[in-house]
Every structure is written in structure tokens, then in C-alpha cells.
Amino acid sequence: MALNLCPHPLQVLSVSSERSQMGILRKNSPLLISLQNLGGQSSPLLQSYSHGGSAFVSRAVKEKQTQTYGSAETEISETNPSSSKLVLVVGGTGGVGQLIVASLLKRNIKARLLLRDPAKAKSLFGLQDENSLKIWKGDTRNPDDLDSAIFEGVTHVICCTGTTAFPSRRWNGENTPERVDWEGVRNLVSALPETIKRIVLVSSVGVTKFDELPWSIMNLFGVLKYKKMGEDFIRNSSLPFTIIRAGRLTDGPYTSYDLNTLLQATAGKRRAVVIGKGDKLVGEVSRLVVAEACIQALDIEFTEGKIYEINSIEGEGPGNDQEKWRELFKAAEEN
Numbered sequence: 001m002a003l004n005l006c007p008h009p010l011q012v013l014s015v016s017s018e019r020s021q022m023g024i025l026r027k028n029s030p031l032l033i034s035l036q037n038l039g040g041q042s043s044p045l046l047q048s049y050s051h052g053g054s055a056f057v058s059r060a061v062k063e064k065q066t067q068t069y070g071s072a073e074t075e076i077s078e079t080n081p082s083s084s085k086l087v088l089v090v091g092g093t094g095g096v097g098q099l100i101v102a103s104l105l106k107r108n109i110k111a112r113l114l115l116r117d118p119a120k121a122k123s124l125f126g127l128q129d130e131n132s133l134k135i136w137k138g139d140t141r142n143p144d145d146l147d148s149a150i151f152e153g154v155t156h157v158i159c160c161t162g163t164t165a166f167p168s169r170r171w172n173g174e175n176t177p178e179r180v181d182w183e184g185v186r187n188l189v190s191a192l193p194e195t196i197k198r199i200v201l202v203s204s205v206g207v208t209k210f211d212e213l214p215w216s217i218m219n220l221f222g223v224l225k226y227k228k229m230g231e232d233f234i235r236n237s238s239l240p241f242t243i244i245r246a247g248r249l250t251d252g253p254y255t256s257y258d259l260n261t262l263l264q265a266t267a268g269k270r271r272a273v274v275i276g277k278g279d280k281l282v283g284e285v286s287r288l289v290v291a292e293a294c295i296q297a298l299d300i301e302f303t304e305g306k307i308y309e310i311n312s313i314e315g316e317g318p319g320n321d322q323e324k325w326r327e328l329f330k331a332a333e334e335n
């Protein structure tokens, strides 16, 4: 594939020449590649969880603020022109991951992405200044892909990788829950420098009950068990972590949109946020709400070392108001 060293490229870096689909990059020899020269986006199958059961609502905070992320985040970008954070998003082309990346860009927070297929970033995020968004090619299953150069300057990490719970085309090449949710998370955590200020992991409700009905059905191929193993690895690491266990995901996954569309995405009527602890929450959550929870947790100090479950229900929500998110996380602690 031809290279185009253009003035405003997204920077695509590979650290694993033997695995590079583009076959052009040497380890530790970053090259700038215009995303205009990368191939088109494939259409990942939708991942569908079916947690079942009735909703157990521990607490809902319903606010009057309208949660249209496009307009709300414009304010953020005006009031927060330059963040000192550099956030690595792993799984940034997924349903939740795209929303996280779009939201970081809108907030003027610099981001790095670790992707198996950098071409997907082109149609999703367009051409961005390389300082704002830099793309690394890598597969979390391969420790060799997780070169220390990826983490240089990175202050925070959000990991929202995943695959389908049941066999599908997305398992091709052994991209199974065991390999992604356990080995991939383990590899990532093992590769991160101790200077990381926070890693947020998106996990799932039900992980502590994977051998009980109805969770054992979801866990037929081990997804909940392996997610729990990934969680435990992070908990036992010395890294400051927050784990966000999502209910069944709704809205999106917005896999065929561009940045503008992503920024206009709304959580529909399901904007009120319910945060629980102790793996008691059962229900659904908007991907937008999960994305926002991950970004908020980076800055709310008392969420460090904690595990939360999250749902969203009909009603007005906290939008991106940090004080409201603090209240929500704090209320979960107290219940």
C-alpha cells in the first residue's frame, strides 16, 4: 500500500512488523501514514448481550439538564481548551470506544488509540491533528504489539475491548472472550508503566455470578468468567484502576457513522444514570452513558480502586456535569 506523508495526517504507528497488515513498518520506526491511503472500514457484527431479568434499581438521579452531547460538549471545549491528560483508548473503534474518542476530541483532550485495524479510524474520526489523535496498530492478544513507545506520555487509559459472548465471525483468528477479555487485558495491564494515573476498564454486570442462572447461560463460552479474570488482574496490579461494569448495552454501536454523527448521538430517553456496587444491578445502559462514565471516572479521585455497575433508565441524566457524576458515584458508595 502506498504511503503518503501528508502535512496533517493521523499518525499510524506499528510496533509489530511481522503482524502488520500494511507490511511497511519496522519496530520502533514510526512512520506517518495518511489515513486517506488506508482501506475502507469493515462492518463488525453487533455484539449482543442478553442479560435478562428485571431491573434492580439501587438509585437513580434524574436531572433536568438536556443530554444532547453535541451541544453540551461544545461548552466543554470552550472552557477547557487544553487538557494536560493524554488518554489511551483501547478498543476505540467499538460501540462504546467510538463515543469515548469522539467525546475526548470534542473536549480537547489528547488521545491515543490502539487498534487492530487503523483504517477504521479514518471513517470514524476523519483527519485529526496528530497531536490530538495518534493511532497505534496493535492487538492486545500479542504482548509484542504492546511496545513501551505506545505508552510514552500517556496519563490515563480506558480499555473497552471485547468480542461476542457466543461464537461469531468476530471470533475469527481466535479472537475469543478468553483471548480478548482475559489475555488481552492481562497483556495490556502488564505493559502499562507505573506512571499511569488511572486505568478504566469496561466490564460487565454478572461477572461475579457467572456460574449461577441466568448468568451461566451468558457465560456458556466463558465471557463473564474471563471478564472477571481480567478485572482481578487489574485489581491485583499496582495500577490505580476503576472498573465500570455495564448492563446490557443499548444505543449504537454507531459503527457506521462519522465523528459529527457520533457527537450528535443521544441516549434517547434513557439518560438517567443508575450506579450500583456489589454486582446487584441488572438491566440496560446506553453506550453513551457508559462512555461518559469512563471519562468522568478519570477525574473523580474517589473512584480509584473501585468497581461500579451502571445502568441507565428513562429520564433526564447528568450529561457531562462532573458534579452530578460525583453525586452518582458517591451515592453508590453509600448504599
Ligand SMILES: NC(=O)c1ccc[n+]([C@@H]2O[C@H](COP(=O)([O-])OP(=O)(O)OC[C@H]3O[C@@H](n4cnc5c(N)ncnc54)[C@H](OP(=O)(O)O)[C@@H]3O)[C@@H](O)[C@H]2O)c1
Pocket: 044, 047, 048, 049, 050, 090, 091, 092, 093, 094, 095, 096, 097, 114, 115, 116, 117, 138, 139, 140, 141, 160, 161, 162, 163, 164, 175, 180, 184, 202, 203, 204, 205, 246, 247, 248, 249, 250, 253
Ligand atoms: N453488548 C453488551 O450488551 C455488553 C454488556 C456488558 C458489557 N459489555 C462489554 O462492554 C465493552 C464495550 O462493548 P462494545 O459493544 O462497545 O464493544 P464492541 O463494539 O464489540 O467493540 C470492541 C472493541 O474491541 C476491539 N478489539 C476486539 N478484539 C481486540 C483485540 N484482540 N485487540 C485489540 N482490540 C480488540 C474491537 O476492535 P476490532 O474492530 O479490531 O475487533 C472494538 O474496537 C466490551 O468489553 C463488552 O464486552 C457489553
